[in-house]
Amino acid sequence: xxxxxxxxxxxxxxxxxxxxxxxxxxxxxxxxxxxxxxxxxxxxxxxxxxxxxxxxxxxxxxxxxxxxxxxxxxxxxxxxxxxxxxxxxxxxxxxxxxxxxxxxxxxxxxxxxxxxxxxxxxxxxxxxxxxxxxxxxxxxxxxxxxxxxxxxxxxxxxxxxxxxxxxxxxxxxxxxxxxxxxxxxxxxxxxxxxxxxxxxxxxxxxxxxxxxxxxxxxxxxxxxxxxxxxxxxxxxxxxxxxxxxxxxxxxxxxxxxxxxxxxxxxxxxxxxxxxxxxxxxxxxxxxxxxxxxxxxxxxxxxxxxxxxxxxxxxxxxxxxxx
Amino acid sequence: xxxxxxxxxxxxxxxxxxxxxxxxxxxxxxxxxxxxxxxxxxxxxxxxxxxxxxxxxxxxxxxxxxxxxxxxxxxxxxxxxxxxxxxxxxxxxxxxxxxxxxxxxxxxxxxxxxxxxxxxxxxxxxxxxxxxxxxxxxxxxxxxxxxxxxxxxxxxxxxxxxxxxxxxxxxxxxxxxxxxxxxxxxxxxxxxxxxxxxxxxxxxxxxxxxxxxxxxxxxxxxxxxxxxxxxxxxxxxxxxxxxxxxxxxxxxxxxxxxxxxxxxxxxxxxxxxxxxxxxxxxxxxxxxxxxxxxxxxxxxxxxxxxxxxxxxxxxxxxxxxx
Numbered sequence: 001x002x003x004x005x006x007x008x009x010x011x012x013x014x015x016x017x018x019x020x021x022x023x024x025x026x027x028x029x030x031x032x033x034x035x036x037x038x039x040x041x042x043x044x045x046x047x048x049x050x051x052x053x054x055x056x057x058x059x060x061x062x063x064x065x066x067x068x069x070x071x072x073x074x075x076x077x078x079x080x081x082x083x084x085x086x087x088x089x090x091x092x093x094x095x096x097x098x099x100x101x102x103x104x105x106x107x108x109x110x111x112x113x114x115x116x117x118x119x120x121x122x123x124x125x126x127x128x129x130x131x132x133x134x135x136x137x138x139x140x141x142x143x144x145x146x147x148x149x150x151x152x153x154x155x156x157x158x159x160x161x162x163x164x165x166x167x168x169x170x171x172x173x174x175x176x177x178x179x180x181x182x183x184x185x186x187x188x189x190x191x192x193x194x195x196x197x198x199x200x201x202x203x204x205x206x207x208x209x210x211x212x213x214x215x216x217x218x219x220x221x222x223x224x225x226x227x228x229x230x231x232x233x234x235x236x237x238x239x240x241x242x243x244x245x246x247x248x249x250x251x252x253x254x255x256x257x258x259x260x261x262x263x264x265x266x267x268x269x270x271x272x273x274x275x276x277x278x279x280x281x282x283x284x285x286x287x288x289x290x291x292x293x294x295x296x297x298x299x300x301x302x303x304x305x306x307x308x309x310x311x312x313x314x315x316x317x318x319x320x321x322x
Numbered sequence: 323x324x325x326x327x328x329x330x331x332x333x334x335x336x337x338x339x340x341x342x343x344x345x346x347x348x349x350x351x352x353x354x355x356x357x358x359x360x361x362x363x364x365x366x367x368x369x370x371x372x373x374x375x376x377x378x379x380x381x382x383x384x385x386x387x388x389x390x391x392x393x394x395x396x397x398x399x400x401x402x403x404x405x406x407x408x409x410x411x412x413x414x415x416x417x418x419x420x421x422x423x424x425x426x427x428x429x430x431x432x433x434x435x436x437x438x439x440x441x442x443x444x445x446x447x448x449x450x451x452x453x454x455x456x457x458x459x460x461x462x463x464x465x466x467x468x469x470x471x472x473x474x475x476x477x478x479x480x481x482x483x484x485x486x487x488x489x490x491x492x493x494x495x496x497x498x499x500x501x502x503x504x505x506x507x508x509x510x511x512x513x514x515x516x517x518x519x520x521x522x523x524x525x526x527x528x529x530x531x532x533x534x535x536x537x538x539x540x541x542x543x544x545x546x547x548x549x550x551x552x553x554x555x556x557x558x559x560x561x562x563x564x565x566x567x568x569x570x571x572x573x574x575x576x577x578x579x580x581x582x583x584x585x586x587x588x589x590x591x592x593x594x595x596x597x598x599x600x601x602x603x604x605x606x607x608x609x610x611x612x613x614x615x616x617x618x619x620x621x622x623x624x625x626x627x628x629x630x631x632x633x634x635x636x637x638x639x640x641x642x643x644x
Binding site: 002003004006009010012013016017019023027031032033034036040042044045046047048049050052053054084085087088089090091092094095096097098101102105106108109118119120121122123124125126127128129131133135137139 | 324325326328331332334335338339341345349353354355356358362364366367368369370371372374375376406407409410411412413414416417418419420423424427428430431440441442443444445446447448449450451453455457459461
């Protein structure tokens with residue numbers, strides 16, 4: 001029997017857990033939120049890193065621990081909310097050495113310092129494989145969180161950087177050839193030492209012009225589909241933001257660079273939509289911002305329209321349990 | 323090489339994560355807390371249940387999921403803080419069936435309803451074994467949280483119920499004899515269907531007379547040691563609160579009932595200290611309260627003094643990775 005996919009599982013849980021009164025953010029958004037008082041929310045996110053599936057060959061314990069924090073912080077970045085602190089639930093396979101604990105602690109601490117948030121608690125358990133559940137919390141004013149479901153026809157679609165490096169980097173790390181040419185070091189680094197676009201996300205939220213936002217940890221295509229589906233609009237892409245070194249790598253390897261950019265994952269850029277007439281002024285504050293398409297009336301499709309052709313972009317990407 | 327114990331790991335992490343400014347609660351308390359505003363705190367707890375170590379034979383998926391919630395709620399109970407909501411980080415081993423997801427969802431939902439808190443989000447990952455990280459959050463006024471480190475010489479030591487059932491119940495579930503006599507069903511039920519003393523904990527906090535409190539999930543002896551160590555006092559026990567059916571079970575099995583009561587674990591009672599002259603009035607509000615000893619000046623020892631003998635109570639109990 002074929003098992004459920006991660007998305008199917010989330011679908012079942014969402015259906016079972018949904019209840020009234022309505023929460024400030026839906027189950028399918030990047031973070032959860034809950035009212036503290038009339039105008040203030042506590043914002044929470046949990047993201048579980050598992051050694052076998054989330055830490056590829058070549059990733060050190062420090063890097064795995066740091067990545068667990070980056071994944072959680074990235075969701076806050078996409079919502080424009082500063083994470084104030086972290087709790088870490090750690091599952092370790094015995095026997096656990098002092099060096100293992102210290103390396104994990106270093107990775108967590110370095111990441112926490114990078115994003116100026118503090119580790120305030122946690123739990124430790126015995127597991128068969130490394131498990132790092134990183135829980136972030138922060139605070140936001142009601143109505144100030146960037147949502148997945150706010151895209152409007154007439155918006156432009158923008159991203160905060162290039163795509164495809166993690167898909168390419170993962171292929172390098174999983175491949176047999178060693179050492180890899182130095183010119184591809186940014187590709188492997190994107191996997192081993194990812195970065196959350198926290199300051200960018202906070203700046204974007206402060207402009208007040210962003211209508212929807214998501215982090216691209218499930219891949220660019222999936223992220224666009226999530227915005228389109230939850231906002232009930234179509235997204236029409238005018239270009240795929242392929243990183244230049246990904247184009248070189250794809251050429252050498254006989255791969256399609258656009259595929260790497262669309263269907264990768266664990267790439268912690270932000271994907272957003274905003275009013276068309278605000279794009280230029282917002283880009284003055286966020287120079288990395290790049291327009292890749294438009295939001296149209298529709299029912300959740302993502303369409304690539306360039307080079308004289310039009311085709312639907314599939315909703316697939318990085319997924320566990322598939 | 324022998325690995326580190328769970329307590330040693332927590333010790334290393336605490337040392338590494340400790341930083342200024344001081345947090346409202348120490349790393350070694352049941353929950354973590356962080357200021358929202360001048361007088362209000364957000365209270366957070368994460369507790370990871372792992373199938374292999376935390377779900378004994380005979381425990382259904384519903385029961386395991388429910389237990390994950392109970393463990394987290396129990397820590398809130400010990401602090402006198404109402405948990406408002408939960409996030410669930412779920413690790414599942416593929417292939418995952420719809421029935422598995424539904425059974426876990428039912429266990430989580432039933433427990434959430436029992437304690438009137440809401441599941442507002444979570445994450446799903448692929449693991450080798452069932453992992454349920456249950457994250458609870460709530461709010462408290464500064465200074466109103468019952469702490470582990472507040473015991474004072476002159477306090478009485480009290481518990482909210484009898485002990486030893488989980489240690490006995492676990493022996494029954496791990497044993498070969500089946501079916502077990504019905505008169506021991508409360509022992510197995512204490513393992514399979516535990517209860518967090520949430521209303522009791524909230525009532526105790528509201529009295530304003532409790533100086534220290536901890537939940538007994540690591541066992542009675544360990545819990546007393548934690549209060550004694552963190553409060554820098556000695557605890558002198560006048561009696562061990564052994565459950566009557568544990569005494570019967572121990573007699574039949576040739577076990578020492580007091581050992582089962584002291585050195586078990588995952589027994590979600592509350593262990594607390596309060597001013598001696600308030601005990602009678604507090605017990606009017608919490609009839610299950612039972613005095614078991616006194617707090618004396620000292621440096622963290624737990625001493626049993628009854629039946630004409632005095633002996634130190636070891637600091638051992640339920641521990642992973644040991």
